[in-house]
Amino acid sequence: MPTSVTAILVAAEGEHRLRAVLDALTQQTRMPDRLVVVQLGADPATASAIAAIEPTVQARVHGRAGFGQAVETGVRAAGLGPEDGQWLWLLSTDTAPEPRALERLLQAVEAAPSVVVAGPKQMQWEAPEYLHAFGETMTPGGTAVELAEPELDQAQYDRLSDVMAVDAGGMLVQERAWRALGGFDLALPAYDDALDFCVRARLAGHRVQLVPGARVRAAGLESPGARLLGGPSTLGRRTRFRREAQLHRRLVYASLPLVVLHWLSLLPIAVARALGQLLRKQPEAAPAELLAALVVLSRVSAVARSRSRIARTRTVGWPALAALRQPWKDVRYRRALARENGRPVERHEPIRFLTGGGLATTVGVGAVSAMLFTPLIGADALSGGTLLPLGSFHNLWRSIGWGVRPLGEGFVGPADPFAVVLALLGSLTPWHPSAAVVGLWVLALPIAAAGGWLATARFTRRAPLRVVGALLWAASPTLLLALDQGRIAGVLVHLAAPFALLAALSVRRSWTASAWLGLLGALIAACSPSLLPLLAATWLAAVVIGRRRRRDGGRVRRVLPLPLPTLVLFAPLIAEQALHGRLLGVLADPGPVATAEPEAHVLGLPEQLSTALQLVVGWPAWTERSWEALTEPLGLTGAASAIFVWSLGAPLLLLALVGLFWPGRSLPMRIGVAGVGGLVAAVLATRLLVVADGEVPIPAWSGAGLSLAWLAVLEAAVVGLDRLSAGAVVPLPGRPGRLASQVRALGAAGVGFTAVLALLAAASPLLVGVLLGTSQVRPGTSATVPPLVAAESRTVPDLGLLTLQPQEDGGFRKRLYRGEGQTMERTSTLTSTAGFGESRALARLAAGLVQPTGDDLRASLDRFRIGYVLLVPGAGDATGRAALAEAQAVLGANPLLTSVSSTASGTLYRFGGLDPEATGEVVRRGPSNTGTPLGLLVLAVQGLVLGLTFLLALPTRRLATRFRPQAAVAPHRLDVRSIERSPLPPEVQALRPEQAATVQREEVPAWR
Structure with missing residues (x-):
């Protein structure tokens, strides 16, 4: 029998579990001959608990030392001699042996002299009847694998004996073999330290054995090295240390010709694995993969030392370990089980969009939309309002x-974030990007119906109410007005809002939802920058509330990265606007500046109060002429017309109040708060005057914030209908139960459809606007300049067209276009807020054209490459007409210009002295967005963040569980009474806590 056992206990900070381990040592039926305690750090409570047990030797290492380093310190401090029969028993601060653990370990190694390492069965700390770990092996690819599943111990693994490796906690190892093999590899401080040591012992011709009868309790799901290394146990940290250990072993175990190949492949494989971690919905692990590869890449000397250690002690070849590896068949089987056990449980009833009525509703609304927008189908592009054609791909x-x-x-400067949205939209039809805008207008109503149906399905199970929600969202005034006025950004915000709501409801449970919410938030912010303060406040509130709630503390990490896509898109624009002192210009609406509309003062109220009332009832804009066809037959004009149209939305608002304040909080109150926030954002947008149409300031589009408020009203109204249909009492004779339920449901659906019909009646002039020609949007062409200019620009790409338009103050507004004219992607909020691209020389040229100044106009026209001048009719007042007539006279008398056409859009003059082969001095011909280091950096950062977020947003549920280790079984406590009633084997009964407690704890240990 072995003559001496030295127990080496590595004690980290933590008095509670340390006392339990020390108590367990005093209860051993075979006491260790010496106890060496190695303390990590200098915690006084830990030192006091160690001193109370009076160990043979007490040593100390720094708090971040690994398990192997601490054990090596304990071996040196013990001062063991070279005599035979010395054994080391390795324990940690949360590895508590049961009373007969050491006795049975010694019995096993005595019966098998070739065994130099023996390992006990590790049980879960809080539930000793459940397995924690019991032996390790490797796949043919070298990945470490636990032999035992974390499940209830029913002796199912007790037949295991000879294995490749045992776990470090509770390991009994021969001291002579420990010295010969060099102990644990210090390059493996966290994981695979025991696996690597046992592999080296096997290569040296020794045996490694499991002892099922010896049991220890282990806390946590990690090896002692990982638990004692310090720092929080996060997914990223665990992934990094596991991957570092795996890559280090791969370089150490590989044959010499393959080492260089493995070393060169570290970074490419790490990048691929990082992308795979994003697809598996583990973004915390993606940086860990890269960091692990970089760390191992720099450990050339550590790899060389480890390979040299194996070469000195190896007596058998690697094929001797082949029988102990886990076959690929078993690897695939266990991975399949892990995927099956790792499938998430559905928290909600399936929505069933295809079979539950969502698809039918969308198709029906699509058919109606095709009829309403028939004049637009097949158009080359759309024009009118704030619409412009898109340029080439x-x-x-x-x-x-x-x-x-x-x-x-x-x-040269930053583009608006909206340019990215336009590029993505135009890429849907790369052969003709403007066709995507036409398709958006035709498909906007069915897309809105689908989004409204899906969002409503989260709040009600009743199919008719889901249809009501779809129709209400598709017929909302914010969408219809945006379609009528050609506000493409407002249309996109309205279409994205319900999908953002769906993602927000699941953001704390799913990385996919978090990524989608980040992308949709960036889309909404890019289309309507005036919502940036609301989005920032909402995100900040979610973070603060999530951190205060203990149950959400681990989930707030999915909320923290939400602003990243928005931030990388807006950062260059924010920096440029701040540099020029126009930081509020960041909130300006993208695209062309809208034309100033006369304000409607309803009921004779002041402008601000009238606008607020208009927004409260859900209308971002009001012009009486749009509703004349609806109100004139009823004899309503002026204030009466507005009151009538606005009152049609009253049923919906009343239903929303029912849904918000129904007893039992049927609707989350945060939905109502978000609706109020959207309304406040809409009101503030009307006061945001950072751009102007000539001399008239233009407020931001309030419909974006109102879309968010409308979404909250819609969901509240649907919940109100749902509660009314479930809670209304309708006395019926006979069989009141089922029939009454049906009547209640039909009654609520009738109320809902009444609200829909009222809203449709109010919005009917907007719905048929394209058919009747009253809408601002109409079919157009890809060129926004006269056809003659567009034709000549095909041969002279930098040909300039200068437009002059009289203003109310008698001045002229100038605009310079090139090529086929202005396109949507060429607009920039920098020009409308900070005056970029303007020139005093160009202003002087424009002034000289309408009023002789004596300047050399020929030189200026050549310098700016202006071949045409278009005089556009401006203000219809007397001042504007006089300015127009005077300008026509001056331009007609100019010998440099020739009048070529006169239409309702203006009079076109041609400058015949322009040299087609010459190049203007001031025509900007700088590098593209990839032609400068700054441009490449901006594109790289934006592309990286958006690309990674998109990868994280991909719905890869099956891949998310692929190759993911199976989670340990949650600790359970068994009822002692049920144990007493069940016929358990004597050895199991001997391990009951109440029987283990009968060991005399007052017995003096052998090491004292």
């Missing part, structure tokens, strides 16, 4: 990031 992507903005003279 190439120009769309050249316009993003940091580069030349070809406006006026042009300037």
Whole structure:
């Protein structure tokens, strides 16, 4: 029998479990001959608990030392001699042996002299009847694998004996073999330290054995090295240390010709695995993969030492370990079980969009939309309102990031984030990007119906109410007005809002939802920057509330990265606007500046109060002429017309109040708060005056914030209908139960459809606007300049067209276009807020054209490459008409210009002295968005963040559980009374806590 056992206990900070381990040592039926305690750090409570047990030797190492380093310190401190029969028993601060653990370990190694390492069965600390670990092996690819599943111990693994490796906690190892093999590899401080040591012992010709009768309790799901290394146990930290250990062993175990190949492949494989971690919905683990590869890449000397250690002690070849590896068949089987056990449990009833009525509703609304927008189908492009055609596919992507903005003279600077949205939208039809805008207008209503149906399905199970929600969202005034006025950004915000709501409801449970919410938030912010303060406040509130709630503390990490996509898109624009002192310009609406509309003062109220009342009832804009066809037959005009139209939304608002304040909080109150926030954002947007139409300031589009408020009203109204249909009492004779339920449901659906019909009646002039020609949107062409200019620009790409338009103050507004004219992606909020691209020389040229100044106009026209001048009719007042007539006379008398056409859109003059082969001095011909280091950096950062977020947003549920280790069984406590009633084997009964407690704890240990 072995003559001596030295127990080496590595004690980390933590008095509670340390006392339990020390108590367990005093209860051993075979006491260790010496006890060496190695303390990590200098915690006084830990030192006091150690001193109370009076160990043979007490040593101390720094608090971040690994398990192997601490054990080596204890072996040196013990001062063991070279005599035979010395054994080391390795324990940690949370590895508590049961009373007969050491006795049975010694019995096993005595019966098998070739065994130099023996390992006990590790049980869960809080539930000793459940397995924690019992032996280790490797796959043919070298990945460490636990032999035992974390499940109830029913002796199912007790037949295991010879294995490749045992776990470090509770390991009994021969001291002579420990010295010969060099102990644990210090390059493996956290994971696989015991696995590597046992592999080296096997290669040295020794045996490694499991002892089922010896049991220890282990806390946590990690090895002692990982638990004692310090720091929080996070997924990223665990992934990093596991991957470091695996890569280090791969370089150490590989044959010499393959080492260089493995070393060179570390970074490419790490990048691929990081992307795989994103697809598996583990973004915390993605940086860990890269960091692990970089760390191992720099450990050339550590790998060389480890390979040299194996070469000195190896007596058998690697094929001797082949029988102990886990076959690929078993690897695939266990991975399949892990995927099956790791499938998430559905928290909600399946929505069933295809079979539950969602698809039918969408198709029906799509058919109606096709009829309403028939004049637009097949159009080359759309024009009117704030719509402009899109440029070529190439120009769309050249316009993003940091580069030349070809406006006026042009300037180098950041693009609006909306340019990325336009590039993505135009890429849907790359052969003709403007066709995507036409498709958006035709499909906007069915897309809105689908989004409204899906969002409503989260709040009610009743199919008719889901249809009501779909119709209400598709017929909302914010969407219809955006379609009528050509506000493409407002349309996109309205379509994205319900999907953002769906993602927000699941953001704390799913990384997929978090990524989608981040992308949709960036889309909404890019389309309507005036919502940035609301989005920032909502995110900040979610973070603060999540951190205060203990149950959400671990889930708030999915909320923290939400602003990243928005931040990388807006950062260049924010920096440029701040540099020029126009930080509020960041909140300006993207795209062309809207034309100033006369304010409607309803009921004779002041402007601000009238606008607020209009927003409260759900209308972002009001012009009486749009509703004349609806109100004139009823004899309503002026204030009466507005009151009538607005009152049609009253049933919906009343239902929303029912849903918000129904007893039992049927609707989350945060939905109502979000609705109020959207309304406040809409009101503030009307006071945001950072751009102007000539001299008239233009407020931001309030419909974006109102869309968010409308979504909250919609969901509250549907919940109110749902509660009314479930809670209304309708006395019926006979069989009141089922029949009454049906009547209640039909009654609520009738109320809902009444609200829909009222809203449709109010919005009917907007719905048929395209058919009747009253809408601002109409079919157009890809060119926004006269056809003659567009034709000549195909041969002279930098040909300039200068437009002059009289203003109410008698001045003229100038605009300089090139090529086929202004396109949507060429617009920039920098020009409308900070005056970029403007030139005093160009202003002087425009002034000289309408009023002789004596300047050399020929030189200026050549310098700016202006081949045409278009005089556009402006204000219809007397001042504007006089300015127009005077300008026509001056331009007609100018010998440099020739009048070529006169239409309702203006009079076109041609400058015949322009040299087609010459190049203007001020025409900006700088590098594109990829032509400068700054441009490449902006594109790289934006592309990286958006690309990674998109990868994280992909719905890869099956891949998310693929190759993921199976989670340990949650600790359970068995009822002692049920144990007493069940016929358990004597050995199991001997391990009951109440019987183990009968060991005399007052017995003096052998090491004292």
